[in-house]
Structures are given as structure tokens and as C-alpha cells.
Amino acid sequence: MVLTSTKNAEGTLVLGRMEEYEHEEVLFCFDRTTGLRSIIAIHDTTLGPALGGTRMWPYATEAEALHDVLRLSRGMTYKSALAGLDLGGGKAVIIGDARTDKTEAMFRRFGRFVDSLNGRYITAEDVGMSTAEMVNIRKETNNVAGLPEEMGGSGDPSPVTAFGVYCGMKAAAKTAYGNDDLNGRKVAIQGAGNVGRGLVGYLAKDGAKVFLTDIHDDKLAAIKAEHPSITIVKPNEIYDLDMDIYSPCALGATVNDETLPKLKCSVIAGAANNQLANEVVHGPEVMKRGILYAPDYLINAGGIINCAWERKGYNRKAALNQTENIYNTALSIFKRSAEENIPTYLAANQAAEQRIRSMKQAGLRF
Numbered sequence: 001m002v003l004t005s006t007k008n009a010e011g012t013l014v015l016g017r018m019e020e021y022e023h024e025e026v027l028f029c030f031d032r033t034t035g036l037r038s039i040i041a042i043h044d045t046t047l048g049p050a051l052g053g054t055r056m057w058p059y060a061t062e063a064e065a066l067h068d069v070l071r072l073s074r075g076m077t078y079k080s081a082l083a084g085l086d087l088g089g090g091k092a093v094i095i096g097d098a099r100t101d102k103t104e105a106m107f108r109r110f111g112r113f114v115d116s117l118n119g120r121y122i123t124a125e126d127v128g129m130s131t132a133e134m135v136n137i138r139k140e141t142n143n144v145a146g147l148p149e150e151m152g153g154s155g156d157p158s159p160v161t162a163f164g165v166y167c168g169m170k171a172a173a174k175t176a177y178g179n180d181d182l183n184g185r186k187v188a189i190q191g192a193g194n195v196g197r198g199l200v201g202y203l204a205k206d207g208a209k210v211f212l213t214d215i216h217d218d219k220l221a222a223i224k225a226e227h228p229s230i231t232i233v234k235p236n237e238i239y240d241l242d243m244d245i246y247s248p249c250a251l252g253a254t255v256n257d258e259t260l261p262k263l264k265c266s267v268i269a270g271a272a273n274n275q276l277a278n279e280v281v282h283g284p285e286v287m288k289r290g291i292l293y294a295p296d297y298l299i300n301a302g303g304i305i306n307c308a309w310e311r312k313g314y315n316r317k318a319a320l321n322q323t324e325n326i327y328n329t330a331l332s333i334f335k336r337s338a339e340e341n342i343p344t345y346l347a348a349n350q351a352a353e354q355r356i357r358s359m360k361q362a363g364l365r366f
């Protein structure tokens with residue numbers, strides 16, 4: 001059993017029993033003085049210390065926070081394994097509003113909890129966090145990545161993530177069209193954030209016909225000013241476009257029962273985590289519709305690769321080189337999916353599990 005959760009009649013999230021989970025360790029971190037309420041989940045450390053960001057989010061219930069951290073930490077195990085990194089999977093969540101609840105003391109207290117894990121968990125930025133919080137966490141522990149460049153860190157990982165998504169998209173194009181040239185391809189990008197912006201740059205340079213949407217007009221206007229050739233569309237228009245490639249770079253779960261009948265693309269390749277609302281349902285459904293789905297954790301690994309290089313001694317060129325290899329890994333996953341007639345997400349999961357299993361069997365556990 002991977003992890004189970006259902007909603008009861010009142011809509012409350014009910015989690016499975018402890019023995020049903022495959023995580024190695026889950027630490028609940030509570031500090032009355034600073035108001036810190038956090039959960040750190042270490043999913044698997046076979047390949048190395050569990051590296052994964054901390055998400056700050058106003059979860060309605062602790063059960064929701066637990067569900068999210070268990071799901072996200074498992075995703076990190078697969079992401080790092082597929083990227084060929086010597087890292088395991090972990091993640092942390094802090095329950096709170098990132099706009100109003102942040103204090104230096106809270107993050108230093110959180111840093112002490114991270115430190116208590118003796119290097120089995122290394123944190124970094126995720127939704128709601130920035131390098132400023134990493135600096136405060138670093139005051140209490142060395143086990144943090146994503147530090148600002150002036151502190152010897154690697155800074156914002158988004159440009160490297162965008163490059164990896166671009167490489168993964170090219171591999172998908174090669175598989176779907178027999179040619180990885182994106183010139184003239186119609187690509188619909190959902191999300192004009194840090195990754196979306198970088199991705200537009202690569203695609204515009206290649207001569208792709210880019211459609212871009214966001215809920216914030218100022219972000220769209222800034223990118224349009226840099227790349228006048230792109231077309232801005234309204235958020236609710238994105239799924240109905242005549243497009244070759246749909247690139248979710250905003251939210252998860254946008255490939256679902258409602259959107260799938262509308263999507264006229266032949267490739268889905270974007271940065272957002274957990275794009276398939278339910279991988280067991282929508283993975284096969286996407287395949288049945290003749291759409292090639294590039295698993296998100298396969299092609300958005302540029303950020304974690306960047307963090308891994310920060311831990312080793314940052315080398316931007318090496319980080320980009322390793323990220324470029326997402327192209328080859330993606331080709332091999334698509335090939336496996338075609339040969340075995342299984343959805344791409346399953347082919348990716350199996351490749352990750354195979355790597356972890358072989359290290360365990362060879363007695364090469366971290």
C-alpha cells in the first residue's frame with residue numbers, strides 16, 4: 001500500500017493506518033512559543049539523505065497537512081531516483097499563512113527540528129518559502145539548500161527547472177512527432193511564474209507558437225513585453241485551445257475528468273507537481289486518448305539537481321549539464337512505456353523503483 005486517504009460523509013480527510021504507509025519516519029514539530037506547527041516526512045533514504053523543500057500553506061486541518069507531506073515526500077524519492085541523484089525523498093510542511101505568519105524565531109525553531117534529524121533530511125524552498133527563510137533555518141542547521149548566492153548557495157532554482165522542462169518537452173516531441181524541433185509547435189503554458197517565464201524564453205527562441213495564461217495580468221504583461229510574439233489567453237480558455245503541447249506550470253491536478261475531454265493536445269509536458277488528478281485513473285486515460293504525458297517529477301527535476309550541486313559545491317554548468325540529461329531519461333521512459341504498453345507515469349515509477357531496489361540488493365544503502 002502506498003498511502004491511503006478518503007473523505008468521509010462530512011468531507012473530512014480520513015487517513016489510512018500507520019502500517020499502510022511506506023515512509024521511514026514522520027516527525028511532528030510543535031512549538032508553542034513561536035506557533036510553529038510543522039510535519040517533516042522522510043519517505044526513503046536508500047539512495048541518500050532525503051532532500052525536499054518545505055511548503056508553508058494554511059491547511060484547513062492537520063490531516064490535510066499530513067496527507068500532503070506524505071504524498072510530496074514520496075514524489076521526491078521518485079524524482080531524485082530518476083534524475084540519477086544520490087538523494088532520498090523527504091518534504092516538510094508548515095501550517096500557516098506565508099503572507100502573515102512568518103517570523104525569524106519560527107524558522108530558527110524549525111531549523112532545530114531539521115537539525116535533530118542529523119542529516120537524514122535536508123530542506124529547501126517550496127511554495128510559500130523564499131531564500132530569506134532558508135537563511136534563518138541555516139542559523140540552526142547545515143542541512144539546508146537553496147541559499148542565496150552571496151552565502152555560497154545556488155539561489156533560485158526555477159531557471160534550471162525551466163531548462164529541464166524544456167529538455168523533457170523536446171524529448172516528448174521527438175517521441176510523439178519523430179522530431180524534437182519545436183519551431184512552429186503550438187504550446188499552451190498555464191502559469192507565468194518563475195518556471196513559466198523561463199520556459200517561454202526557450203520556446204520563443206525556438207520559434208514555437210506560445211500561448212500563455214495566468215491569473216495575474218501584470219505577470220503576463222511583463223513576459224509579453226520580453227517576447228512580443230506570444231499570445232496571451234484567459235485562464236479559462238487554455239484547455240480549449242488548438243494546441244500541440246499543453247504545459248501546466250501553475251497548479252497540480254489540472255489533467256482530470258473535466259479537462260481531459262477538452263484537451264486537444266498530443267503532448268502534456270510541464271513543471272507543475274502532480275498534474276494527473278489521479279494517476280491510476282488519468283494515466284491510462286491520457287494514453288488511451290493518444291496523448292503522450294511527460295511525468296512531472298521526471299521533467300521538473302532541474303530544481304533538485306541544482307540543490308544537489310549546491311550541496312556538493314555549486315557548479316552552474318555541471319547542474320545544467322546534468323539537467324540536460326532529462327532529455328535522454330525521458331526518451332528511455334517513453335520507450336519503456338511503448339514497449340510494455342503501460343502509461344508513462346508507471347514506466348517512470350518502475351524505473352525509479354528499480355534503481356532503489358538494485359542499490360538495496362547490492363548493500364549500497366546510504
Ligand code: NAD
Pocket residue numbers: 157158159161190191192193194195196213214215216219235249250251252271272273300301303
Ligand atoms: P510560481 O508561483 O512562480 O508561478 C505559478 C504561477 O501560476 C503564478 O504566476 C500564479 O499566478 C499562476 N497561477 C495560479 N493559479 C493559476 C490558474 N488557475 N491559472 C493560471 N495561472 C495560475 O511557481 P513556479 O516556481 O513557477 O512553479 C510552477 C509550478 O512548478 C509549481 O506547481 C511548482 O510546484 C512546480 N515546480 C517548481 C519548481 C521550481 O524550481 N520553481 C521545481 C519543481 C516543480
